[in-house]
Amino acid sequence: MKTRLIGALVTISAIILFVFSVPLVSFVSKVERERLVTALERDAFGLAGHAKETLNTVAGATLPSLQPFVNEYVRSNDTRAIVTNADGLIIASSDTTSSIGSDYSNRPEVSNALDGTPSVGERVSVTLGQRLVFVAVPVQIGDTVVGVVRLSKPKSVVDKEVRSRILGIVVAGGFTILAAAGVAIPLALGIARPITRLTRRTERLAEGDFTVRADDSDGPPEVRELSRSFNAMASRLGLMIENQRHFAGAVSHQLRTPLTALRLRLEQAQESVEDDSSPLAIALDASRTEADRLQEMVEQLLALARIEGGTAPTVTVNAAEIVRARADMWEPLAAEKNVTVRVLAAPSVDCAVIEGGLEQIVDNYIDNALTVAPAGSEIVVEVQRVGTNVVVDVVDHGPGLTEEQRALAFERFWRGKNTENAAGTGLGLAIVRQLAAASGGTVELLARADGASGACARVSLLAR
Ligand SMILES: Nc1ncnc2c1ncn2[C@@H]1O[C@H](COP(=O)(O)OP(=O)(O)OP(=O)(O)O)[C@@H](O)[C@H]1O
Ligand SMILES: [Mg+2]
Incomplete structure (x- = not known):
C-alpha cells in the first residue's frame, strides 16, 4: 500500500509536470530564439550608427577606426560582422573568410538592406557551409543608404543557447520530481502505516477477537x-x-x-x-x-x-488413542444398525485440543455418520499427520451433502432434509466448530475422496 501510494503521488506530480512542461519548453525556446535575434538586431543598429559616422566622412573608404570596433564587438559576442559600403563592398569584417573589398551585394539580405529594407532570417552560407541566423540593416544618412551592417551567428550556436535554457527547465523539473517524492514518501507513510495497522485489527475483529482496539491518536x-x-x-x-x-x-x-x-x-x-x-x-x-x-x-x-464464553487452555492428546476409544464406545450401537466402525490411525499422533474437545468432536461426527449410514456399510475413521496438522476424517457411505448443504451444516439449528425425522437438535456440528476453533483448529465437510456417495467430516488440529 505504501509503495502504491508513493508511486501514485510521484506519478501524478510527473504527469502534471509533463503537461505543463511541454508547452513551457516550446514557449521558452521560441522566446529565447526571438530574444537572441532581437539582441542581434539591436547590435546591428548600434554598429550601423557607428558605421554611419565613418561612411559619412569618407564615403567608400576603408577606415581604420571601424575595424577595431568590429573586432571588439565580435570577440565578446560569438558573432560574425561585416560592414559594406553603398556598393556592397566590404569595408570592415570580423573574420578572414570575408576579406575587405569583397562584393557582398549579391547576398540577398545585403541587397535588401542596400534597398533600405532591414532583414532578419536564416539561410545556408555557401562560404561557411553551415546555416546562419542573420540580421542585415542599412546604414542610412537621411534617406540615402550609405552601407550595410550584417551580423550573423551560426544557427548551431543559437540552438545551443536555446538548449541550455531548456536544460535549465528540465533540471528544475527533475528537482520538482525529487521534491514531490520527498513530500510523497512521508505523506504516504503517514497515511499507509495507520491504515495497515487498522486493517490488521479489523482482521482480528473478524476472527472474533472483540477486545482488539485501534490506536486513535495516530495518523491523519x-x-x-x-x-x-x-x-x-x-x-x-x-x-x-x-x-x-x-x-x-x-x-x-x-x-x-x-x-x-x-x-x-x-x-x-x-x-x-x-x-x-x-x-x-x-x-x-x-x-x-x-x-x-x-x-x-x-x-x-x-x-x-x-x-464460546470461556478461553480454555489446550492440552496435548494422542488423537489415535482417543479415536480408538470413541470408536469402541460406538461399536455396539453401530452393530445394532449392522454398521462397522473401522479406525485407520498411526500409532501415536499428538495434537493440541481443549480438554475433552476431540472426544466430543469425534462423537458428533460418528453420531452423524451413523444416522445416515446404510445397513451393511462401513464408517472409516482415519487419523493422519498432514504437515503441521493432525487430521481426523470420519467417512461414511450415506447420501452425502451438496456444496450448499456443506456450507450450512455448521450453522446452529440447521438440519438436512434426510435427517429431519432422526433425533437431534442441529447443534452438534455448531459445537464441533466451536470446539475446533477454541483449540486453534478448523473443521470441514467434504465429499468422499473416492467419489462414492457419502460424506467426509474432517477436523484439523495443530500437531504437537
Ligand atoms: N455425515 C453426514 N452425512 C449427511 N448429512 C450430514 C452428515 N453430518 C451432518 N449432516 C447433516 O447436517 C445436519 C446438521 O448436523 P448436526 O450434527 O449439527 O445436527 P444433528 O445431527 O441433526 O443434531 P445433533 O447433532 O444436535 O443431535 C444434520 O441434520 C444432517 O442433515
Ligand atoms: Mg449431529
Missing part, C-alpha cells in the same frame, strides 16, 4: 476518526456478543430445572398407566420423547455457551 485526522469508529464498533459488538452468550447460557440454565421436573412427572405418569397400548400411554411416551429432545437441546446450548 480521517484515519483517527476511522479508528475511533472502529473502537466504538468493536466494543459495541463485543458487548452484544457477550450479552447474547450470557442470555443463551442463562436461558438454558433456567430451563434445565423445570425440564428435569417435567421429565420426572412424565415418567411417574407413565408408570401409573397400566395399559402400554392405551392412547394415554402412547401420548405420554411421545411427550417424553419430546421432553428428552428438549433437554438434549438445552444441554447442547449450555455446552455451546460454555465454549
Whole structure:
C-alpha cells in the first residue's frame, strides 16, 4: 500500500509536470530564439550608427577606426560582422573568410538592406557551409543608404543557447520530481502505516477477537476518526456478543430445572398407566420423547455457551488413542444398525485440543455418520499427520451433502432434509466448530475422496 501510494503521488506530480512542461519548453525556446535575434538586431543598429559616422566622412573608404570596433564587438559576442559600403563592398569584417573589398551585394539580405529594407532570417552560407541566423540593416544618412551592417551567428550556436535554457527547465523539473517524492514518501507513510495497522485489527475483529482496539491518536485526522469508529464498533459488538452468550447460557440454565421436573412427572405418569397400548400411554411416551429432545437441546446450548464464553487452555492428546476409544464406545450401537466402525490411525499422533474437545468432536461426527449410514456399510475413521496438522476424517457411505448443504451444516439449528425425522437438535456440528476453533483448529465437510456417495467430516488440529 505504501509503495502504491508513493508511486501514485510521484506519478501524478510527473504527469502534471509533463503537461505543463511541454508547452513551457516550446514557449521558452521560441522566446529565447526571438530574444537572441532581437539582441542581434539591436547590435546591428548600434554598429550601423557607428558605421554611419565613418561612411559619412569618407564615403567608400576603408577606415581604420571601424575595424577595431568590429573586432571588439565580435570577440565578446560569438558573432560574425561585416560592414559594406553603398556598393556592397566590404569595408570592415570580423573574420578572414570575408576579406575587405569583397562584393557582398549579391547576398540577398545585403541587397535588401542596400534597398533600405532591414532583414532578419536564416539561410545556408555557401562560404561557411553551415546555416546562419542573420540580421542585415542599412546604414542610412537621411534617406540615402550609405552601407550595410550584417551580423550573423551560426544557427548551431543559437540552438545551443536555446538548449541550455531548456536544460535549465528540465533540471528544475527533475528537482520538482525529487521534491514531490520527498513530500510523497512521508505523506504516504503517514497515511499507509495507520491504515495497515487498522486493517490488521479489523482482521482480528473478524476472527472474533472483540477486545482488539485501534490506536486513535495516530495518523491523519480521517484515519483517527476511522479508528475511533472502529473502537466504538468493536466494543459495541463485543458487548452484544457477550450479552447474547450470557442470555443463551442463562436461558438454558433456567430451563434445565423445570425440564428435569417435567421429565420426572412424565415418567411417574407413565408408570401409573397400566395399559402400554392405551392412547394415554402412547401420548405420554411421545411427550417424553419430546421432553428428552428438549433437554438434549438445552444441554447442547449450555455446552455451546460454555465454549464460546470461556478461553480454555489446550492440552496435548494422542488423537489415535482417543479415536480408538470413541470408536469402541460406538461399536455396539453401530452393530445394532449392522454398521462397522473401522479406525485407520498411526500409532501415536499428538495434537493440541481443549480438554475433552476431540472426544466430543469425534462423537458428533460418528453420531452423524451413523444416522445416515446404510445397513451393511462401513464408517472409516482415519487419523493422519498432514504437515503441521493432525487430521481426523470420519467417512461414511450415506447420501452425502451438496456444496450448499456443506456450507450450512455448521450453522446452529440447521438440519438436512434426510435427517429431519432422526433425533437431534442441529447443534452438534455448531459445537464441533466451536470446539475446533477454541483449540486453534478448523473443521470441514467434504465429499468422499473416492467419489462414492457419502460424506467426509474432517477436523484439523495443530500437531504437537
Ligand atoms: N455425515 C453426514 N452425512 C449427511 N448429512 C450430514 C452428515 N453430518 C451432518 N449432516 C447433516 O447436517 C445436519 C446438521 O448436523 P448436526 O450434527 O449439527 O445436527 P444433528 O445431527 O441433526 O443434531 P445433533 O447433532 O444436535 O443431535 C444434520 O441434520 C444432517 O442433515
Ligand atoms: Mg449431529
